[in-house]
Amino acid sequence: MGEAAGVDLGWLARVRAEDPGAVAEAAGRRKRRPLLAGSGRLMIVAADHPARGALGVGDRSFAMADRADLLRRLCVALARPGVDGVLASADVVDDLLLLGALDDRLVIGSMNRGGLAGASFELDDRFTGYRAEDLERSGLDAGKLLLRLDYEDPGPGSVRTLESAARAVDAMAARRLPLFVEPFLTRRDPATGALRSDLSRAGVTRSIAVASGLGGTSAYTWLKLPVTEDPDDMARVMETSSLPAVLLGGDIKDGDQDATYERWRAALQLPTVRGLVVGRSLLYPADGDVAGAVDTAVDLLRTTSPDA
Template sequence: MILTDERWRELLHTRATNPGAIRQAYATRKRRPQLLSDQDTLFLVSADQPARGAPDRRALLERLLVALDNPAVDGVLGTPDVVEELLLLDALHEKVVLGAMNRDDGFTGYDAGTLVDCGLDGGEMLLRLPGTASARQACADAVTELAAYGLVAMIEPLPYAGSEGKPVPQEDPESLARAVTVASGLGTTSAHTWLKLPSPGSAAVLGATTLPVVLSGPPAADPESWMLWHGVVRGLVMDLTRLGGSVGPAVEAAAKVLEAAK
C-alpha cells in the first residue's frame, strides 16, 4: 500500500472538512476474529510515541503502511491520531489495533470506554515504578475496565531509580522482574493482561510471570538474540518511530525470526 500524493492530499482534505469520517471509519473497520495469528503469535508495529525524534508524519505513515501490508504483521499499537489516520487510509481492516492510553503518569490518550466504543482490541499503558499511587491506581482501573469487556490490557512496566534528583531507568533483571510482578497484579483480574517488555529478555525477568509477553526494542537490534523461544513470549513489537533505513526488509527479517522461534 503506497501513500501517493493523491491519497495524501485526500487525507489532509478529509481532516480539514469531514471530522465525522473518523467516527465512520471506526464503525466500519473489519475486525479480525482472533487476537493471535494462526501460529499463536502476535507481531505488532508501534507508533505510540510519534513525537519521539519529531518524525515527518507522512514518512511515518508510509512506514506504517509498508509494514501493515506484510501479512506477517498482525496489527498496530498507536496513539489516537495515528490510528485514525490509518483508519482513514483503509489500512486497519482485519488487523489487531491497540490504542495507547498514556505515556506518563497521566492518562491522556485513549480511555477504556472509548476503546470499547471504537471497536478496538485493547489498550496499552506505561507503568513507571515506583511511580505514584495515583498512577498505579489509574493503570489498575484501566485493566479492570478493559477486562470487563474482554479487551487486552498491555502494560509496559518501567522501573526507575532516583539519581541526583533525576529518575534513571533501571535495566537490570532484578529491577525488571520486580516491576513485572507489580504490573501482573494490577486490577481485579489478570485474565486479559499482557506485558510489553524490553528485548532481548532474560530468564530472570520472563520467569517472573505466566502472563503473555511481547518483546519490544530498537528495530536495529538483532532479533535473533531475543528470547522469542521462551514459553511466555508470544511475539514482538517493532517501533517504527526509531527505525532507520528500509521498512520492508526489517519487518520481513523480524517475521522470519519470530516464525522460526515458535
C-alpha cells in the first residue's frame, strides 16, 4: 500500500479533506470528446471492480486494493495512443480527475454496485453507484450497468435488478446519455453457492435479447458482452440484436494470452461489435508491462476496423 510512482495517496487525501470541491472543479475543466471519433471504434479500460469488493487478480487476492498502484496503472493505460477512456466507480473517477488523467478521454460511470461479489444478496444488484443525474451533473460521457439474471433465483433480487435496469435505461435516454448494459444469465453452483455465468450460445443469446428490450427506448443503449465459451458461436449470438456492442475482455482464459487475443480478434470483425472494454488483463498483465498489453489490444482494434 501507500505511494506508487507518480501517485501520492497523501496528496489525494489532503485535497479531498481540505478542498472537496476540487473534484467538481476538475470535472468542469475536463476536455471532453465525442463518444465515437476517428475509426468509430472504442478502447475502454475498466476499473470498476473494487467497489463490488472484487479485488483479486490471478492468485493475488487483494491486488486491486492497492489504490496508488491501481491509479498508476490506469494513468499508464490512459496515456497510451488509441485508448479512448475509462469505466469506473465514482471514487476512482474522482481520483483520476484530481490527477488530471481524463482530458480528451471518455468517462463511463458504473451505476449498480449493490450486488457485492460473493454475497448472499449478490443478485439483488441495487443501484448504489452513479445515478443518471450524477453522470449528467458531472459532465461524464456514459453509464454502465451489470444485469445478472438467475431464472431459479428464489428471492426478488433478479427481477428487482431487471426493473431497476429498465428505469436506468429510461433515465439515461431522457438525458441523451449512452448506457452500456452488461447482461449475463447466471446460476448458483450447487456445491459452493457461487454465481456462475452462462457463456453458452443459448445463455448469451437470451441475455442479449432481454437486455435489448429494456426501457421505453433503446436509442441510447449499447451492449457490453462476453465472448462465448465456443468462439465459433459468437457470429450467431451477435445476430440477436441490432444494438452496438463492445466486448467484455475479462481475464485471460486459461492463462493463454495469445488464444484470448485471437478470440477477441475474431469477434471484433462482427458487424455490430464496435470495440473492447478490458480491465484486469490489461492493467495487471502477467509480464507486468501495462503499456505493452494496452498497445496489443489497441492494435487488435486497428487491424480489425473497417478502414484497416
